Amino acid sequence: MKTLIIYASKHGTTGEVAERVSRLIGINKCRVVNIDEEILPSLSKFDSVIIGGSIYFGHIQKKIQRFCEIYTEELLQKRVGLFICCMKRQAERFEFNNAFPSVLIDHATAKGIFGGEFKFENLNFVEKLVVRKNIGINKSVRRINAQSINHFAILMQ
Numbered sequence: 001m002k003t004l005i006i007y008a009s010k011h012g013t014t015g016e017v018a019e020r021v022s023r024l025i026g027i028n029k030c031r032v033v034n035i036d037e038e039i040l041p042s043l044s045k046f047d048s049v050i051i052g053g054s055i056y057f058g059h060i061q062k063k064i065q066r067f068c069e070i071y072t073e074e075l076l077q078k079r080v081g082l083f084i085c086c087m088k089r090q091a092e093r094f095e096f097n098n099a100f101p102s103v104l105i106d107h108a109t110a111k112g113i114f115g116g117e118f119k120f121e122n123l124n125f126v127e128k129l130v131v132r133k134n135i136g137i138n139k140s141v142r143r144i145n146a147q148s149i150n151h152f153a154i155l156m157q
C-alpha cells in the first residue's frame, strides 16, 4: 500500500504533522510532498492520498483547494484522508467542511482536525495583529492533538 501525503504549510506546523502521519503509517510506505516546493507525482502510483493544509482567515491554502478540485474524480477512486491544522476551536468543523469539496469529505476514510500552533516570533506585524484581535492570543501557543493524529494514521494504514 503506497500513500501520498500532500500538504501546504505557512509556518511549518502542517509539515510537521504530515511527517508525523507518515512515520505512524510507515515512512517506507509514504511519500510526503510539500505542494509549494515539489512537483506532484502521478497519483496513479498511489493507493491512498492524504491531503492537509492550514487555515488562515477561515480558508485552507488555495493550492490545496485547487488540487482537490482538479483531481476529485481520480481521488474518488482511492482511499483518501483529509486534515487541517487550525486554532479556532469554535470554528474548526465549519473550517474543515469549507476546506474540501463535500464529495471528497463524504468519500474520505479519515478526517482530521489536528489543532495547531502560533509561533509568535515567526509572525509578521499584520499576522500578530490579526491573531491578537481575532483569536485573542498574544504569545506562542502549541495545541496539537496527538490522539487525533494517531487515530487518523490508524485509519489510513
Ligand SMILES: Cc1cc2nc3c(=O)[nH]c(=O)nc-3n(C[C@H](O)[C@H](O)[C@H](O)COP(=O)(O)O)c2cc1C
Residues within 6 Å of the ligand: 008, 009, 010, 011, 012, 013, 014, 015, 053, 054, 055, 056, 057, 058, 059, 085, 086, 087, 088, 089, 091, 092, 095, 115, 116, 117, 118, 123, 126, 127, 128, 130, 131
Ligand atoms: C494570520 C493568521 C490567521 C489565522 N487564521 C485562522 C483562522 O481563521 N482560523 C483558525 O482556526 N486558525 C487560524 N490561524 C491559525 C493557524 O491555522 C495555525 O497557526 C496553524 O497551526 C498554522 O499552520 P502552518 O504553520 O502549517 O501554516 C491563523 C494564524 C495566523 C498566523
